[in-house]
Amino acid sequence: MPDSNGASNFIRDIVLADHAAGKHGGRVVTRFPPEPNGYLHIGHAKSICLNFGLAQDVPGGVCHLRFDDTNPTTENPEYVQSIQEDVRWLGFDWGKNRFFASDYFERLYDHAERLIRKGKAYVDSLSADDMRTYRGTLTEPGTNSPYRDRPVEENLDLFRRMRAGAFPDGAHVLRAKIDMASPNINLRDPVLYRIRHAAHYRTGTAWCIYPSYDYAHPLSDAIEGVTHSVCTLEFEDHRPLYDWVVAECETADRPQQIEFARLNISHAVMSKRRLLELVEKKLVAGWDDPRLPTIKGLRRRGYTPEAIRAFCDHIGVGKRDAVVEMQLLEHFIREDLNTRSPRVMAVLKPLKIIIDNYPEGVTEDLDAINNPENPAAGTRKVPFSRMLYIEQDDFLEEPPKEFFRLAPGREVRLRYAYIIQCTSVTKEPSTGRIAELHCTYDPETRSGASQAQRKVKATIHWVSAAHAVSAEVRLYNQLLIADQTKLPAGHDWTTYLNPQSLEVLTGCQVEPSLKDTSPGSAYQFERLGYFCADPDSKSGSPVFNRTVSLKDAWAKIHKVKGSR
RNA sequence: UGGGGGAUCGUCUAGCGGUAGGACGCCAGCCUUUGGAGCUGGCUACCUAGGUUCGAUUCCUAGUCCCCCAGCCA
Numbered sequence: 001m002p003d004s005n006g007a008s009n010f011i012r013d014i015v016l017a018d019h020a021a022g023k024h025g026g027r028v029v030t031r032f033p034p035e036p037n038g039y040l041h042i043g044h045a046k047s048i049c050l051n052f053g054l055a056q057d058v059p060g061g062v063c064h065l066r067f068d069d070t071n072p073t074t075e076n077p078e079y080v081q082s083i084q085e086d087v088r089w090l091g092f093d094w095g096k097n098r099f100f101a102s103d104y105f106e107r108l109y110d111h112a113e114r115l116i117r118k119g120k121a122y123v124d125s126l127s128a129d130d131m132r133t134y135r136g137t138l139t140e141p142g143t144n145s146p147y148r149d150r151p152v153e154e155n156l157d158l159f160r161r162m163r164a165g166a167f168p169d170g171a172h173v174l175r176a177k178i179d180m181a182s183p184n185i186n187l188r189d190p191v192l193y194r195i196r197h198a199a200h201y202r203t204g205t206a207w208c209i210y211p212s213y214d215y216a217h218p219l220s221d222a223i224e225g226v227t228h229s230v231c232t233l234e235f236e237d238h239r240p241l242y243d244w245v246v247a248e249c250e251t252a253d254r255p256q257q258i259e260f261a262r263l264n265i266s267h268a269v270m271s272k273r274r275l276l277e278l279v280e281k282k283l284v285a286g287w288d289d290p291r292l293p294t295i296k297g298l299r300r301r302g303y304t305p306e307a308i309r310a311f312c313d314h315i316g317v318g319k320r321d322a323v324v325e326m327q328l329l330e331h332f333i334r335e336d337l338n339t340r341s342p343r344v345m346a347v348l349k350p351l352k353i354i355i356d357n358y359p360e361g362v363t364e365d366l367d368a369i370n371n372p373e374n375p376a377a378g379t380r381k382v383p384f385s386r387m388l389y390i391e392q393d394d395f396l397e398e399p400p401k402e403f404f405r406l407a408p409g410r411e412v413r414l415r416y417a418y419i420i421q422c423t424s425v426t427k428e429p430s431t432g433r434i435a436e437l438h439c440t441y442d443p444e445t446r447s448g449a450s451q452a453q454r455k456v457k458a459t460i461h462w463v464s465a466a467h468a469v470s471a472e473v474r475l476y477n478q479l480l481i482a483d484q485t486k487l488p489a490g491h492d493w494t495t496y497l498n499p500q501s502l503e504v505l506t507g508c509q510v511e512p513s514l515k516d517t518s519p520g521s522a523y524q525f526e527r528l529g530y531f532c533a534d535p536d537s538k539s540g541s542p543v544f545n546r547t548v549s550l551k552d553a554w555a556k557i558h559k560v561k562g563s564r
Numbered sequence: 565u566g567g568g569g570g571a572u573c574g575u576c577u578a579g580c581g582g583u584a585g586g587a588c589g590c591c592a593g594c595c596u597u598u599g600g601a602g603c604u605g606g607c608u609a610c611c612u613a614g615g616u617u618c619g620a621u622u623c624c625u626a627g628u629c630c631c632c633c634a635g636c637c638a
Contacts, residue, residue, distance in 0.1 A: 315576060320570050
């Protein structure tokens with residue numbers, strides 16, 4: 001069923017059909033089940049939008065937030081905290097339905113003993129290496145472990161002693177007794193429990209055996225009454241095992257696993273392993289570095305939850321591997337910010353100009369439109385005075401044919417102000433670099449005045465030198481790698497990172513209205529792009545992160561396109 | 565050469581028996597107190613080969629290619 005934009009969501013179709021047919025008694029319960037071993041990224045956003053969206057699609061639908069914390073060595077409370085913040089920030093609410101797989105450890109254990117009694121699970125004492133050998137290969141069947149036929153009582157005794165801490169790590173595991181000859185390797189007696197003498201961030205040292213994903217996940221779903229358990233494609237092979245666990249444990253609820261294709265974004269580092277490596281090697285400032293596609297990184301860049309949700313809605317939910325272009329994500333943040341972000345003037349690389357015929361000590365407050373797309377945003381006053389800054393790129397001493405901005409003798413309009421003419425160029429004696437420009441202005445050309453309609457070939461932005469606020473601007477690129485899916489074997493992927501991923505511009509001049517900007521708010525700097533006042537900046541002066549440039553703005557500026 | 569999935573514009577994605585639509589992107593033009601935004605027009609696709617059919621992207625058959633699986637990770 002196509003949504004407003006035409007993107008498909010086959011899982012929604014299934015859920016809607018099940019709901020209409022009265023399956024599961026008409027209940028719809030989904031869950032977002034992150035392992036708290038890292039920060040959430042845009043790929044998780046797809047899953048979050050999907051699962052919470054499904055619950056919203058039917059009356060009475062609910063979506064749980066469940067932490068799949070069955071591996072004590074990788075998980076910690078910081079991640080739990082950040083995950084919750086991000087889900088909320090994205091605009092979703094799990095209400096009272098926050099769960100932890102670790103809360104089910106006792107019940108999971110009970111079910112395991114029952115499986116043993118049913119003869120459906122056994123304690124294996126093979127080493128990890130031997131177990132691998134016995135498992136066979138993709139093309140050859142496995143072999144039964146010599147421990148496979150241990151009597152139930154011995155299994156029970158061993159398993160209880162495993163729990164009691166009688167054995168070191170790796171001495172034994174609990175395995176499901178299914179079929180060592182199955183063509184599906186996941187069914188060749190998968191491990192249900194392993195011994196790990198490690199402290200868990202929630203259960204401490206209460207346990208030294210921990211359930212595996214394949215055992216804990218389906219059971220946790222069933223315990224919570226989840227009806228539709230949505231996961232990614234790589235778990236398709238696990239579905240028979242998922243169903244086996246649910247069936248053999250004879251739970252009241254029988255959840256259904258449905259798989260979809262995970263999100264890939266071109267040129268973005270999306271694997272948790274790599275993100276963690278970037279953070280740990282301090283190649284980025286942290287999980288919230290604006291160069292990362294983490295939710296927190298996107299937030300610092302000025303991405304809005306609305307834009308991310310619209311993006312997730314647009315890309316659809318299917319089963320084919322797909323790589324979405326970064327430009328599509330950027331399109332959605334532009335579209336969103338275009339309607340809501342105020343336009344302001346800022347000069348990233350200042351060039352001082354002096355209006356020689358403008359009186360000294362005089363300041364005019366000129367009216368500027370806050371958002372042409374939204375008249376309700378109103379206007380603001382921008383101070384104008386004798387000494388101004390313009391963008392270095394807006395002046396060329398020897399302009400080529402196609403350059404229509406300021407040059408010696410040339411006229412140009414200052415946005416919301418006057419038409420000025422460049423009369424002379426002053427250079428630094430030592431370096432020969434341009435120090436400042438002298439200009440004259442035409443008083444009749446002020447906005448609204450008699451000559452205001454006079455046409456000139458270009459309009460440029462500016463700020464008053466005496467009133468401007470000095471700011472730091474950080475131009476972030478995404479961290480690029482050559483091809484995230486086809487990294488040559490044996491290469492250190494970090495060598496593929498974009499070396500120009502961060503450019504810090506100090507001494508930028510922004511209009512005074514930005515002096516006390518609220519953290520996290522986004523602006524459109526005229527012609528320069530969208531910028532977000534860094535939500536977490538500790539600096540005294542304003543710091544702006546580039547959200548995304550105006551569409552192709554940089555390329556066009558440098559192309560010095562011809563007349564308009 | 566085992567099993568499980570998947571193949572429609574450059575990219576995502578509709579159509580599921582009547583010869584392909586949308587979005588991103590790109591190109592051209594219009595407009596503009598910035599070249600942004602907006603507007604107009606254009607661009608390129610049904611994996612291959614057979615078959616069924618008046619007619620197939622849609623059905624059948626055989627291939628091809630891509631992805632996933634041999635953690636006591638999730």
